[in-house]
Amino acid sequence: MSSVTPFLDSDLRLGRAVALIGAEEGKYPAGNSLLVVGADTSVLIDPSVSVFDRGGAPAPVDRILLSHAHEDHMAGIGVFPDAPVHAHHEDLLGVRSLDGLMEMYGMTPEHDAIFRDVVLDEFHFTERPDACGFADGDRFDLGGGLRVEVVHLPGHTRGHCGFLVEPDGVFFVADVDLSSFGPYYGDHWSDLEDFEAALARCREIDARWYATFHHKGIVEGRAEFLTALDAFEAVIARRERRLLDFLAEPRDFPEIVAHRLVYRPGVDIMWADETETRTAQRHLVRLLRDGQVHEIEPGRYRAA
Ligand SMILES: [Zn+2]
Structure with missing residues (x-):
């Protein structure tokens, strides 16, 4: 079912092995997926609705890695029925079943019923009961020394993770998306103080490129990343100030x-x-x- 599709002008190549596959500047419901092509294995991180619409990726995909179980990060899974799917063990329930995903959102029964249809119709949700769990520090070796390391960044969801691609120096920060909207920690599966700890962890990671699933796309160099991260994190304090003032x-x-x-x-x-x-x-x-x-x-x- 999946096929190799050509690169598009909107795709961003980061060195020889990595590409950010996006559309509409990663604006929800779209997002930027990361393709990492190794000598032995290629992985696709967070297949978006754009990947679904393209019907494949610009390389054969051997494995799918998910930063977390949210509808927009999993929309292209059905295009790769033969590729094993991996996610942090704390988010596996939302990959394995629709009921599990809905539990993570924690919506009222009325909204749950409506959003189930959205997840199925607009995000093509495909249950993967065979999905495998990973943990912080786990590594996927892709051959030729290329590797993807899991960096657990909980808070947005319990199992939310970033991925560090080395030696190329690409850090995919997923929904630490550096948007002006700020951090989202409003689901049943979210936690504010975990999110803050995850932001502190992001600061420690030195990479050449930082890639977000939404909005920013690519930030080049740590100095620019830290500036963007400061602005992103400041939204938390602004919300708290607004509450205190009220x-x-x-x-x-x-x-x-x-x-x-x-x-x-x-x-x-x-x-x-x-x-x-x-x-x-x-x-x-x-x-x-x-x-x-x-x-x-x-x-x-x-x-x-
Ligand atoms: Zn999300």
């Missing part, structure tokens, strides 16, 4: 959710309230823990 007056939790920390007031995304609820909870929990906010009566909060 709590200058006593508020209950529904008021906080309605005030919105993540999406702009006019944004009409189906799951906005669920994302806002989890994001606000995560910030509120630590502000309470750190004594910056007090619960002045049950369910009512005010900044200290």
Whole structure:
């Protein structure tokens, strides 16, 4: 079923072995997939809807590696029915079954029913019950000294990972996407403080190129990467500041959710309230823990 398709002008070649295969600048629902061609083995990381639409990749694909189990990163899996699929063991349930994927999002029953159809119809979700788990530090040797190393970067999901391609010096950071939207940690499977620790880990990794699944695409050199990472991480502090400012007056939790920390007031995304609820909870929990906010009566909060 899968076939070798030519490179397109929108593909970015990074040295001899690596290419970022993208479309529409990685804007959701599209994304940038990373193709790594070794002497013995080729892997495709995060096959996007664009890969599905192309019906293949510009090289035979022996294995698929997933940064995490989200619909947009798995849309092209069905194009490669014979390629083993690998993901971090904490995200395997979302690769192995649709029920598992929906559990990771944690939507209300009404939204779950709607989004299941979207995942199937628009993202071509293909269950892979045979998917294999990997862990931080695991390596895939592709021959000729080329290797892909797993870097566990949890927070966006529990099993979210980056991949470091050496000796070429390409670090695929997946949904540490350096966007102006900022880090997304609004799913059942997300965690704010894990995300912050993952950002700290990204800072330590010295690469020649940094590749994101969305938006930025390629950042060249560590200095530019750290500048982009600073701006990306600053969004977390901005959300927390917005919450603290709002709590200058006593508020209950529904008021906080309605005030919105993540999406702009006019944004009409189906799951906005669920994302806002989890994001606000995560910030509120630590502000309470750190004594910056007090619960002045049950369910009512005010900044200290
Ligand atoms: Zn994601």
